[in-house]
């Protein structure tokens with residue numbers, strides 16, 4: 243994309259445009275509660291279970307990325323992102339689950355909330371039916387917004403040493419997680435360099451929708467929101 247002769251990366255355009263929603267994520271009481279250690283543990287427990295279910299489907303988006311990739315290097319990278327999510331990020335959830343007395347089986351058999359289901363189904367739909375660029379646009383807010391949140395919370399003195407929430411902050415501010423997010427950002431820029439404005443608008447809409455779902459996921463976790471009539 244070009245603005246007055248200067249080529250602006252698509253990720254820069256997205257970053258500017260979505261700041262208002264991202265600020266709402268950072269200011270959400272769930273996120274602030276992780277940062278200052280005041281978050282109700284029951285809400286965090288609820289979140290952990292829903293997030294585990296979310297990450298199972300999110301991993302499938304990486305698998306679909308490997309299917310849609312046009313070169314072996316990109317396929318390999320998607321394969322390693324799949325591995326890192328299943329065996330690095332999700333091991334954090336398994337450790338938290340053990341601390342809450344929840345078995346791995348219980349975790350996997352838990353039922354998704356309406357928001358978890360809507361978010362994962364939207365992402366999988368966009369990934370299965372769209373182009374590789376659409377798949378990346380759908381998955382990027384997940385990696386990018388958590389990295390931004392992790393870095394910001396890590397700046398709060400003592401936050402990463404908190405007995406319960408410290409490990410969460412360490413994970414999402416880690417170099418490894420940052421590399422994962424950066425690779426996805428760079429791949430999106432690579433795949434959008436030659437796209438028409440019409441195609442970019444579609445990608446922006448997908449990115450905006452999963453960004454909105456990120457906010458809704460925090461809301462869902464804070465309110466422990468399941469289906470009507472279910473606790």
Ligand SMILES: Cc1ncc(CN)c(N)n1
Pocket residue numbers: 293296297331383384385388456459
């Ligand atoms: C809902 C959600 N969004 C993003 C992430 C970071 N992979 C996550 N664990 N959960």
